[in-house]
Amino acid sequence: MLTGKNMSTIYGKCAEGMTYCNDLLIWSRFEEAGYATAYGEDYLSLPDTFSRYQGFAAPPTHHYLRPFFLTGENQQGPLLCTKKIPSAVNVLNYAADFAQTYVNESFFGFFWTNSYSHNYGHSPTLLDEDIVNLFRKLTSLGVMNNTIVVFASDHGIRYGVMRLPVESYYEERLPMLFMWIPTEFRNSHSESYINSVQNQFRLTTPYDFYMTFWDILQKGNSQLTVPVSEACPRCTSLFSPIPKDRNCADAMVSKQWCSCHTLTKVSEHEDGAKQSVALACVEFKRRRTNTKDDRHSGRPTTVVTKGNETNQSMPWERPSSPTAEKFKASQRKAVCRKDPELFSEKGVVMIEYLDHVASYGLCVGRTYIKIA
Template sequence: MSRVAYSAHKVGSMHHRLRFIFATATIFGATFLLVSINDISKMFNINYNPLILVADTVNNASNHSEDSSFTIRTEGCTIPGLQPLDDSIRRYVSYPSGMHTCRNATVALLDSNSTHIWLRQENKKYYNIINDHRFFCCYRSFYRPVSVEDISSPKNDDRVSYRNCIYFNEAIEVKDEFVNIICKYNKKRVYEQFFIFVIELNSEIAGKKPKSDSSYNVVIMGIDAVSRLNFHRTMPNTLKFLKDNGAVELLGYNKVGDNTFPNLIPMLLGIRDVDINITCAPRPLSTFDNCPFIWEWFRQAGYYTALGEDSGSLGTFNYLKVGFARKPTDYYIHTFINEAEHRVGNNKDFNSNLCMNDKYFYKVLLDYVERLMITLRSRRFFGFFWEVTMSHDYLNYPMKMDQDYEKFFRRIQNENILDDTFLFLVSDHGIRWGDIRHTKQGRLEERLPFVYVLVPQSFKQNYTLAFNNLKLNSHRLTSPFDLHSTLNDLVDLDRLKDITSRSKQLYWKDRSISLFLPIPTNRSCSLAGIEDHWCTCHQARKLSTNSIEAIEASAQLIRHLNLIVDSYKMCAKLKLSETIDIMEMQSNVNDITEGIIANWREFMVVVRSSPGGGIFEATLRQDPSGWSLSGTISRLNLYGDQSRCVSNSHLKLYCFCL
C-alpha cells in the first residue's frame, strides 16, 4: 500500500531466531512438522497451538483429494504448496516484544459503556488529583457539518464542528455519537480522550427495513498487508475460531494491484482503480461521491450502511486523496478517527499513530463494530471496516491483535450476531517490503492475501447449492472482482434461487464471478483479470544476472522508471546500479498457446537503482516487436523522505527528489 511516508528502516527483518524441533505425529493419517510448544508459547505469550500452523495442510489432506504440495491445482492455475514456517522465512518470524504499549494504558482516568462516561476514582492518584473541588471535565460533542464550503478542497472530508462544553466531575450520560473529554485540575489539563457511541438513526426517515427471515447482515472486516500464511503465523487464535466455526478460506485468492486502493476498488466497485478516472472521479481533486460503491446497493435495498477505518491520515480514500464531500454511509467515523488521531494520537511507529491516548486505534474500531452490530441487530446492516495502524508496517505486529480479534468474534457469537450475518474477514495483500519480500515465498505471499467467509447456518440449509459452490471455489483461482459479484448476490438473495440455470450460462470468461457459482477449473490469471506481474499461477526459472536477458530486461525496467518520472523535473533520472535477480516466467497450459502464437517471453526482474538505492521489481514481456511492461512496477524497499517533493501516491514510489 503506497500511502505512507516510508522510512529507510527495513521492516520485517527482526533476527531473533525461534528455536524449533522436529517431531513426527500422525494426524488424520498424515505426518506433519510440529514446533516446540513451550518455545512458541513462551515467546508469543499466548495460547499457541502449533497444529494451527499446519491447519491448512491438515484440511487439504483430510477433506480433499488434491496433492498437498500445491496450494491449488486446477487446469488453469497451479499455485505451489506453501508452509507458514518454511525454512526460507522462519528467521523473520518473532514476537514484537519491543513494541511500545499505549501510554497510561492501565491508568486511564475515564471509562465508558454504551450510555455513560465516568471518572475512574481509583486512578485519580496517578494524576495527582487530591481536591475534587479543583477538578472538572469538559464534555464536548462534535460532528461533521452538512455544508461544504469548497467541494474541491482536499480537506473537505476532514471538516468538523464542536458544540459547547458540558461540565461534570463524576459521570455524564451520553446522547451524542462523537465525544471529546478534556479534564483539568487546578486549571491545568491533565487528561484528554475521545469516545465514540452508536446512536440508532430514525429508521422510518432513513427508509430502513426491519430484518426478515430471508435477509442477512453483511459485514466486511479488513486487516491491511497480511498474507494468508502470515495470518496463520501471527493470528493463530483467531484462525482457530474461524476454522472451528466452519469459515470458508479462499486458498487461491490473488491480488490484482500493488497496494490497498487497487485491490479494494475492484471489491467495492467491480472495476479497476484506473477506471475511476473515466467513470466517477475524473479529476485529481474529484471526490468519490459519484462512485457507485457496493454500499449504495445495500442502502437502496433498505440496509443501514457503515464505513470505518482506524486511521484518518492513512485512510483508503483520504491518503493523498480528497475523500468524500457527503457522508458516504449512514455511519461514517472518519470525522471521529481523524480528530482523535490529530489531538491525542500517540505512539507513532513508522507511519501510524498506534494509540488514541491510552487505547489502541484498532481496538477502538473493533469495539465500535461490535456495538454497531448489537445496536442494529433488528435491522438490515452492511458494514465495511478496515484496520491499518497495527498491521501495515510490520510483518509480526498482527500477533499483538490476535487475542482481541478472537475475543471479538466470541463475543458477537455469544450475542448470536453470526446467526444472521455474512462476515468476510479479508486482506488486500501481504507485506510488500522488507527482507522477507526478497525470498521466493515472500514474493508469493505478497500476492496471496487471505479471505475467510463465515456463513450463517440457515444460509447453508436454504441455499445449499450456493454454499457448496462457495466451498468448491475455496480451491479455485479467485480475486477481489469475484468478491464484488458475491456481494451483489447478497443484496438480492432471489438471485441465488436461480443458481442452477445461472451455472449453465457462458460466464466462464467473465472477469468477475460470484463465489456462489462454480468457478471453472480452466480459469487462468488472464481470464480472471490478474496481470502477469501479480499472477501466482506461473512457474519461474531462475536465470543468471549476467545473462543477455538480464542485461536487456534490467535496462528496460530503468527505462520505464524514467518514463514515469520524466515529466517531473524535481525527480532525478535513475540509473541501473545492480541486477539483483531475474526469472523467466512460464505460464500454465491455458496460456501457453497464446504465448506460442505471440512468440513472447516474460521475465520478472529485480534491480537496484541510483541515486537512492531503490529496489524495484517488474515483469517485462519480450516479443518480436520489442519489450513491454506487464502490470505495474513494485518497490521492495522503503523510500523514507526521498520522495518528499511529490504528493502523488503512485509517483512517491519512484521519485528521488533532487
C-alpha cells in the same frame, strides 16, 4: 470489491471527492434494500480514501467512524492511538457494537484497519488477540448464527526484506480472504454453500466478491435485477459454480497481477538475466532524468526468476550493501536485445521501490515519472 468498476472509472468519478462516487459503492445498494450500513477505517493521514480522493463531505453510510478519529489520532511508539486505545482496536470495537445493535435486523458493515500493517515497522501480530476477541464476541452475541462475515486483506507485504524471497511474488497477488457462512444460510441455500466451498480451489477475484454482494441482495429480493461487473463482465458470485479451468484472462486479471505462472530460478550469470538487468537499469536511469534526486541511490544486484508459461522475466532484488536501495523491474522478454540502448517502452513494464511505501516519490511533481 465494492464497485465492480474499472480503475479508470473510479479515478474519473471520484476525482473531485468520494461524495461524488458514493452511489457506486455497494453499501448504497444495501441501504436501498433496507439494510443498516456502517463504514469505519483508521489512520486518516494515509493518502487513500480520506486525502487523495478528498474523503466524503457527508456520511456515506448510516454509521460512520471518521468523525471519532478526527478528534485526534496520535502515534505512541509502534501504535497509532485515538484517546487511550489503538485506532485499529477502536475499529474492531465499533464493528462489534454495530453488529450487536442490529443482530436481529439486516445490516452491512465495512471495517478496515491500516495502522497495524500498512507501513514499514508495523506488526500485525500485535492485533492478533484483539481480532480473536472480536470473533469470540460476535459468536457470543449470536451474530455468527445469521451473518456472513468476511475477513480479508488487499495484499501482502510489499516492501522490506520480505520482498526478497521468490515467495513475495505471491504476497502482492494473493490477498487473504476468509468467509464465514452461517448455519442458517447453509441450510436454506445448500447449493450456494457447496459452490462456495468448491470455489476455495478456483481462481477468484475481488470482482467475484462484488458479484457475491449482489447475489446476497437478490436472495432477499428475487425481483432484483443484478448488473454485470464493468471490470469483469464474466465474473460471478462465489455462491455460483466457477470453472475449474478458469484463467487470468477469463477473470480479467492483468498479466502484471496474474499468479498463474511457473517460476524457476535463473542464474544471475545467464545472458538473458544480464540483459534483463541492463534493460531495467537503462529504464531506471531514464526515469530519473530531470527529477529531483533526494536520496543517494545504491547500485543493486539482481536475481532474476522467469515465468516459463508467459516468457516474463521477473527480476528479484537483493541489496549490494546495507545502504543500497532496492527495486524490482518487470519486463517482457520479447523485447530483450543485445544492446540495452535499444530499449523499447514496451520492455520494462513497471519499476517498484521495495524499501518503503510511497515515501520517496513525493518530491516528484509529474506522477508518471515516479518510481512506485
